[in-house]
Amino acid sequence: MKLNFQVEGGNFAKAGAASSEVKKMLKQLGVPPMIIRRIVVALYEAEVNIVAHAQQGVISVDLHHDKVEIELRDKGPGIQDISRAMQEGFSTASEEVRAMGFGAGMGLPNIKKNADKLHIESQVGEGTTVYITNYFAKP
Amino acid sequence: MRQEAAERKNQTKNNLDRMDVKDVQQALELKIFGGEKGLSREVTNGYVSDLLSDVMGNAREGMAWITLQTHLNVMAIASLKDLAAVILVNGNRPEEDMLEKANEEDIPVLGTNLSTFEIAGKLYQLINS
Numbered sequence: 001m002k003l004n005f006q007v008e009g010g011n012f013a014k015a016g017a018a019s020s021e022v023k024k025m026l027k028q029l030g031v032p033p034m035i036i037r038r039i040v041v042a043l044y045e046a047e048v049n050i051v052a053h054a055q056q057g058v059i060s061v062d063l064h065h066d067k068v069e070i071e072l073r074d075k076g077p078g079i080q081d082i083s084r085a086m087q088e089g090f091s092t093a094s095e096e097v098r099a100m101g102f103g104a105g106m107g108l109p110n111i112k113k114n115a116d117k118l119h120i121e122s123q124v125g126e127g128t129t130v131y132i133t134n135y136f137a138k139p
Numbered sequence: 140m141r142q143e144a145a146e147r148k149n150q151t152k153n154n155l156d157r158m159d160v161k162d163v164q165q166a167l168e169l170k171i172f173g174g175e176k177g178l179s180r181e182v183t184n185g186y187v188s189d190l191l192s193d194v195m196g197n198a199r200e201g202m203a204w205i206t207l208q209t210h211l212n213v214m215a216i217a218s219l220k221d222l223a224a225v226i227l228v229n230g231n232r233p234e235e236d237m238l239e240k241a242n243e244e245d246i247p248v249l250g251t252n253l254s255t256f257e258i259a260g261k262l263y264q265l266i267n268s
Contacts, residue, residue, distance in 0.1 A: 013236060016215030023219060033200070033221070040219045041195055048212075101208050106192035113196065 007050045007057040009076065012100065015051040018059045019044040025063065031136050039134045042114040043070055045107040046130050050074045052097045054127065067116075070132040078124040086112065158182050158266065160224045160247050163203060166265050167258065169226060169249035172233050174241035180223040185262045187255060191216055198222060205259055209233050214240035214248075222246065226262075228255045 003025070005018035019040045026036045043059075050057035054076025062069040079085045086108050093103025112118055117133035161178040164171060171178075183201030188194050189208055198204060200221040206213065209231050217225050218240075224247040227233065233241065233248050241248040251258050 013211055015212060016219070019219055020215065037200070037220065044215065044219055045192065045195060100210060100212065101189050101191040101206075102212075104190045104192050106190070106196055110192055110196040 001063040003061040003063070005059040005061075007047060007054075007059060007072075007074070009051060009053070009055040009057070009074075012051055015048050016044055018047050018061070022061055022068075026068070029063070035134065035136055038114040039068060039070075039132075042111045042118075042132050042134070045110045046070075046072045046132065048102060049107055049128075049130075050076070052093055052102060053077060057127075066137065067133060067135045070130075070134075072130040072132075073127065074129070075127045078126055079120070079122040079128055080124055082120050082122060160203070160249075163224070163262065163265065164247070164249055167251065167261050169251050172227075172241070172248040172250055173238045174224070174245055174247040176242075177224065177245040177247045180247070182223045182266070185259065185266060186222075187259045195220065203262065205255055205262065207231055207255065209237060211236045211240055213237060214244060214246065217246050218244045224249055226251065226258060228253060228258055 008014060022043060023036060023040045050072060054074035057072060057074030060071045084090055088109045089105040091103045091105035097103045115132045116135050119131040122128040160180050160182055163182050181201055182203050185205060186194060186198040186202045187205045189206050191212060194204060194216055198220050201223050203224045203226055204217060204222050205226045205228060207228050209227060213225055214237055227250045230252045
């Protein structure tokens with residue numbers, strides 16, 4: 001089963017809509033709550049990254065019987081140095097985004113902690129694609 | 140009302156110290172802004188932070204979250220993390236869309252005129268008493 005979501009850059013009112021939908025879906029499928037929480041934390045942070053940094057993005061969620069594969073593809077500034085961006089505390093978020101309580105440089109580390117597999121591809125000036133895979137039972 | 144509270148207290152004792160949002164709300168004299176249907180959610184612990192990613196990363200299911208943030212995204216996080224309730228400090232009120240979301244998700248949004256320091260101390264004492 002495949003779900004697609006559009007994400008609008010700058011629209012914080014809709015940030016989390018995809019995560020919320022995916023949570024409901026996983027609950028219906030009977031995935032254990034602990035595993036659902038890991039998936040939605042990773043997805044929410046990645047979703048907020050698109051809202052905070054990019055112009056727009058598409059999230060595809062591919063549900064298998066034993067795992068979920070998520071792809072978040074955005075048109076945006078891209079990430080210059082991915083390993084630096086992965087460091088806790090590193091952030092390029094705007095003042096406005098920080099005032100909301102985001103942009104503390106914890107988003108990507110949170111994704112890494114909660115994803116079973118994480119892969120990031122980025123082209124400066126074009127955009128970033130984040131791939132997250134989580135298993136419903138520990139592999 | 141007083142009798143109801145007394146009964147509730149007895150019930151709580153009988154339930155091996157199970158504390159729900161209503162117990163916390165009454166004990167700490169918190170305002171209820173919305174999400175009333177969630178007042179029976181169990182409170183297991185508390186968390187204090189105004190950084191949303193910190194809550195996302197470190198808060199645990201069933202916690203009451205003390206914060207000064209009053210926007211919609213607070214409820215997204217409370218819902219995704221299965222938190223018990225949100226407590227707003229310093230007399231802050233939730234923004235309209237935050238309140239709507241609280242009612243949708245049945246997660247109580249409570250409020251106090253006390254500061255974060257004071258209300259966190261009281262909640263800590265209550266939970267560990």
